[in-house]
Amino acid sequence: MITTISSLVGQIVAQGRAFQLAMVVIIGILTYIAYYLGKEGKEWEIRPLEALEATYEGIGRAAEMGRPIMMLPGISDLGNPQTLAGLTLFGEVSQQSAEIGVEAIASASDSSVITAVEAIVRSSYTAAGKPELYSPGKFVRWFGGDQFAYAVGAAGHILGDKPAVVLYVGYFLFDVIVSGDTGARVGSIQIGGTLGSMNMIAMMCDYIFIGEEIFAAAASITRDREAIATIAGQDWVKLLALLVMVVGVILMAAGSDVVSKLMGM
Amino acid sequence: MSATITYVRTYLVRLLIIIGLVATLASYYFVSPQVDAVANELNIWNMNIMTFTLFVGIFTIFSRYIKSVMDRSKYWPYMLYGMVLIIVWIIFGTYTGIYSDIYQTAFLSTKITLHIAILGQLIFFMTSAAYRLFRIRTMRTAVFAICAMAIVACNAPWLLGPFPIVDKISFWLLDNPSMAGARALLLTGGIGGVVLGIRLLLGLEKGALRATEEV
Numbered sequence: 010m011i012t013t014i015s016s017l018v019g020q021i022v023a024q025g026r027a028f029q030l031a032m033v034v035i036i037g038i039l040t041y042i043a044y045y046l047g048k049e050g051k052e053w054e055i056r057p058l059e060a061l062e063a064t065y066e067g068i069g070r071a072a073e074m075g076r077p078i079m080m081l082p083g084i085s086d087l088g089n090p091q092t093l094a095g096l097t098l099f100g101e102v103s104q105q106s107a108e109i110g111v112e113a114i115a116s117a118s119d120s121s122v123i124t125a126v127e128a129i130v131r132s133s134y135t136a137a138g139k140p141e142l143y144s145p146g147k148f149v150r151w152f153g154g155d156q157f158a159y160a161v162g163a164a165g166h167i168l169g170d171k172p173a174v175v176l177y178v179g180y181f182l183f184d185v186i187v188s189g190d191t192g193a194r195v196g197s198i199q200i201g202g203t204l205g206s207m208n209m210i211a212m213m214c215d216y217i218f219i220g221e222e223i224f225a226a227a228a229s230i231t232r233d234r235e236a237i238a239t240i241a242g243q244d245w246v247k248l249l250a251l252l253v254m255v256v257g258v259i260l261m262a263a264g265s266d267v268v269s270k271l272m273g274m
Numbered sequence: 275m276s277a278t279i280t281y282v283r284t285y286l287v288r289l290l291i292i293i294g295l296v297a298t299l300a301s302y303y304f305v306s307p308q309v310d311a312v313a314n315e316l317n318i319w320n321m322n323i324m325t326f327t328l329f330v331g332i333f334t335i336f337s338r339y340i341k342s343v344m345d346r347s348k349y350w351p352y353m354l355y356g357m358v359l360i361i362v363w364i365i366f367g368t369y370t371g372i373y374s375d376i377y378q379t380a381f382l383s384t385k386i387t388l389h390i391a392i393l394g395q396l397i398f399f400m401t402s403a404a405y406r407l408f409r410i411r412t413m414r415t416a417v418f419a420i421c422a423m424a425i426v427a428c429n430a431p432w433l434l435g436p437f438p439i440v441d442k443i444s445f446w447l448l449d450n451p452s453m454a455g456a457r458a459l460l461l462t463g464g465i466g467g468v469v470l471g472i473r474l475l476l477g478l479e480k481g482a483l484r485a486t487e488e489v
Contacts, residue, residue: 023305030303033468040472090467097479120331146338155385157392183396190399193406204463211418212403220459221466228473236478243469250461 025273035249040242047238055240060200060216061226064098067174067198068105077112078102079172081163081188082126083179083203084118084156090224091204092122095179097227100129102176107137116150116166118159123151160184164191177201177210178223189213202226292475294320332360421447 152162
């Protein structure tokens with residue numbers, strides 16, 4: 010019976026990807042259930058993120074000091090979820106800054122991200138009722154698509170403008186050392202989050218979004234109930250992943266490789 | 275009228291993105307030549323759009339930089355320098371071909387040399403960052419600093435002689451807590467990325483557009 014089912018699945022689904030597909034479908038269903046509950050009015054209590062609280066405080070600090078807030082969304086393009094999480098954070102920060110008269114500046118490596126960041130700043134000023142303060146190229150700088158051109162350019166930007174707060178949320182590699190160290194030297198509050206180079210971010214920043222907290226922060230900073238509800242769905246998926254891991258370890262210890270076979274390993 | 279056109283354009287692009295997303299996912303998970311053909315076709319569209327945006331990018335840079343240079347705004351000499359370089363490289367590449375020896379030599383002698391110079395400087399930035407980190411201020415930074423010192427010691431051969439245990443401690447740290455932490459970050463990051471994708475499809479991840487909708 011199991012052989013027949015697996016051979017049928019093998020004809021439709023690419024080899025070794027059935028488990029991944031099942032997980033994507035399950036994640037989709039769980040997230041949608043959480044979103045639906047949120048839409049129906051269920052309030053989800055989420056753990057406050059230290060780095061997010063620091064971001065709110067940082068906007069106030071920038072206003073008091075009369076210095077700008079800087080955002081670096083990393084070296085990837087708009088196809089990277091980390092970049093999108095960074096841009097969502099920047100959207101909120103930029104809008105709050107525009108409302109209280111703080112400049113939100115940014116620099117990115119990819120040209121498509123530059124375009125998106127320009128759009129964010131422009132719409133933030135428009136929404137704050139101060140469209141006349143927006144000027145193209147004033148708040149967003151581009152130093153080339155190369156990783157280190159971006160790093161050195163961003164470092165120069167930090168040295169020139171001495172921002173009160175620097176947010177590093179996106180995809181970073183070694184480049185973050187250059188801009189991160191420069192930010193620390195000018196005395197900025199540094200808040201960062203990424204997935205790959207977490208160790209670098211941890212070295213440079215005062216507050217960090219650990220791993221997937223950047224995605225949770227992107228949802229919770231908007232204070233949108235439905236977006237926050239999806240974080241609950243994300244936690245259910247994490248519980249499921251933990252369950253699979255525990256069951257897998259127990260079965261492997263008992264001499265059964267059924268879970269690893271199920272995963273197509 | 276212009277707002278209607280913008281909305282129509284936005285929804286058409288969104289529809290195209292959803293088709294592209296579904297086709298890419300389907301071609302990854304399912305065995306179907308038809309789905310593969312759709313995904314490949316959309317990839318070609320994507321490449322064409324990327325090429326077009328390159329021209330838009332160059333045009334945008336020039337339109338902004340020329341204005342800044344004329345107004346003598348802040349950093350205008352750098353902008354002028356950038357524009358001259360872009361023109362020189364375009365003419366040079368078009369005339370000699372980008373795979374020609376002379377072009378490649380010029381490229382390696384300029385960009386790659388600068389790249390390597392920055393890579394060399396990274397060590398100074400890292401040392402500076404490590405110094406700040408090793409100023410133990412809290413329990414967490416203390417643990418971090420002790421672990422980091424063990425790894426540093428493991429990479430210093432002169433220390434391995436008198437203290438062979440450092441080697442074992444370092445590899446235990448790398449193979450257990452470090453590996454477990456890295457995997458946890460990757461796993462949860464992957465899940466977070468998928469959920470972010472679902473939020474995008476549900477229209478919940480608005481970012482910049484959120485501000486526009488309130489206008």
